[in-house]
Amino acid sequence: MRLSRSFLPTLKETPSDAQIVSHRLMLRAGLVRQTASGIYTWLPAGLKVLRNIANIVREEQDRVGAQEVLMATIQSADLWKRSGRYDAYGPEMLRIKDRHERELLFGPTNEEVITDVVGQELKSYKELPQVLYQIQWKFRDEIRPRFGVMRGREFYMKDGYGFDIDYKGAVDTYRKMMLSYLRTFQRLGVRAVPMVADTGPIGGDLSHEFLILAPTGESGVFYDGALDTLDWLADPVDVDKSEDLEKFFNNVSSYYAATDEKHDDKAWESVPVERRREGRGIEVAHIFYFGTKYTKSMDITVAGPDGAPVHPEMGSYGIGVSRLVGAIIEASHDEAGIIWPDNVAPFKAVILNLKVGDETCDTLCEALYAKAPERFLYDDRSDRAGAKFADADLMGHPWQIIVGPRGAKEGKVELKRRATGERFELTVNEALTKVLSA
Ligand code: ATP
Numbered sequence: 394m395r396l397s398r399s400f401l402p403t404l405k406e407t408p409s410d411a412q413i414v415s416h417r418l419m420l421r422a423g424l425v426r427q428t429a430s431g432i433y434t435w436l437p438a439g440l441k442v443l444r445n446i447a448n449i450v451r452e453e454q455d456r457v458g459a460q461e462v463l464m465a466t467i468q469s470a471d472l473w474k475r476s477g478r479y480d481a482y483g484p485e486m487l488r489i490k491d492r493h494e495r496e497l498l499f500g501p502t503n504e505e506v507i508t509d510v511v512g513q514e515l516k517s518y519k520e521l522p523q524v525l526y527q528i529q530w531k532f533r534d535e536i537r538p539r540f541g542v543m544r545g546r547e548f549y550m551k552d553g554y555g556f557d558i559d560y561k562g563a564v565d566t567y568r569k570m571m572l573s574y575l576r577t578f579q580r581l582g583v584r585a586v587p588m589v590a591d592t593g594p595i596g597g598d599l600s601h602e603f604l605i606l607a608p609t610g611e612s613g614v615f616y617d618g619a620l621d622t623l624d625w626l627a628d629p630v631d632v633d634k635s636e637d638l639e640k641f642f643n644n645v646s647s648y649y650a651a652t653d654e655k656h657d658d659k660a661w662e663s664v665p666v667e668r669r670r671e672g673r674g675i676e677v678a679h680i681f682y683f684g685t686k687y688t689k690s691m692d693i694t695v696a697g698p699d700g701a702p703v704h705p706e707m708g709s710y711g712i713g714v715s716r717l718v719g720a721i722i723e724a725s726h727d728e729a730g731i732i733w734p735d736n737v738a739p740f741k742a743v744i745l746n747l748k749v750g751d752e753t754c755d756t757l758c759e760a761l762y763a764k765a766p767e768r769f770l771y772d773d774r775s776d777r778a779g780a781k782f783a784d785a786d787l788m789g790h791p792w793q794i795i796v797g798p799r800g801a802k803e804g805k806v807e808l809k810r811r812a813t814g815e816r817f818e819l820t821v822n823e824a825l826t827k828v829l830s831a
């Protein structure tokens with residue numbers, strides 16, 4: 394994309410209404426604009442980031458055998474009356490009436506819809522397990538929308554739903570999802586620690602929230618410092634083998650990590666003092682086993698191995714895709730701006746033409762840009778170099794390819810790595826190889 398023709402409205406001033414750094418940077422870097430309280434328009438660069446995250450989530454869901462569907466954002470109230478949640482859900486649910494006075498709602502989550510659809514089709518235990526997911530907008534009328542997209546009212550979520558014939562199968566599905574999530578976060582370039590979360594009336598240990606550690610997080614967290622460097626994915630896991638899944642899960646669970654609500658003083662004492670960490674975290678995902686809660690209340694059964702009807706066991710698996718955009722920035726920025734992890738960045742590199750109008754510079758930049766116009770942002774504006782550098786740092790491109798008249802004459806450019814500030818003097822080809830292979 395050519396910067397001179399693109400819609401990337403950056404701001405020099407710090408927006409006064411934004412309380413946390415990610416919100417300020419998202420506004421300043423031109424990623425989003427608020428259109429109503431807790432509701433945002435995603436601008437071109439912001440949308441690229443959102444899509445990059447969603448695509449990684451999708452690939453890692455598919456890799457463990459989950460299948461993508463797309464449910465409507467609008468749901469019928471009748472379904473929620475069947476499960477008994479329509480009244481229980483409270484004022485966070487946006488309730489709507491159509492012209493015939495029929496009660497509808499904007500989906501805050503989709504257990505009812507998916508249970509109904511799947512329940513109508515499944516006949517036998519032989520068709521299980523199934524994991525279905527979607528990446529779709531949700532609406533929750535949060536009492537206090539804040540921190541930009543981190544606590545919005547309309548937000549983008551990956552929500553997945555597992556159906557198994559028995560508890561053992563549901564446990565395997567749960568562990569598979571945990572694995573998929575850790576792979577997802579690794580590819581996103583952030584560390585999200587799985588922490589034991591509240592299971593409510595269901596009980597057991599099958600609820601985990603994944604938290605990105607950041608001082609602005611809304612949750613207090615306690616965890617074993619060994620988790621700061623642990624490679625959860627060091628051992629290969631065959632997702633079709635229960636023993637592999639169990640080993641993986643036990644390894645992750647053997648380190649203490651819990652949010653405030655589930656903090657256990659006794660277990661905490663068994664963590665060596667020098668490894669005890671207390672801090673704050675941002676919940677970016679939540680996995681949750683809830684057994685037959687919905688299949689029972691909505692009267693869904695399949696024929697079990699002996700022919701008798703069985704209520705399938707379920708779990709819900711959510712990732713806050715739009716919240717992740719803010720959370721990644723909270724975890725990865727400096728005073729100058731965003732530092733995008735490579736796989737998330739809207740552009741791999743910005744090409745900074747320091748002397749627009751100079752034939753050598755222009756020719757070299759155009760040639761570079763033509764190599765990957767969909768992955769490069771070409772700053773072809775005739776602004777001062779200082780302003781260009783500031784915008785490049787603010788927008789957080791992983792690489793800056795700096796083209797000035799002196800180097801250009803010799804076919805050389807300067808390459809800057811945003812995350813480390815390292816600079817390299819390279820030929821055009823060397824720079825291209827480094828940037829495009831990263
Ligand atoms: P929270 O405790 O932050 O309100 P939740 O527990 O209600 O979240 P879940 O129902 O577990 O949320 O939803 C799955 C994921 O969706 C969360 O882990 C979070 O990343 C994201 N999410 C939930 N509410 C919002 C929101 N208002 N804005 C943006 N993302 C959200």
Ligand code: MG
Binds near residue numbers: 602676678679
């Ligand atoms: Mg949650």
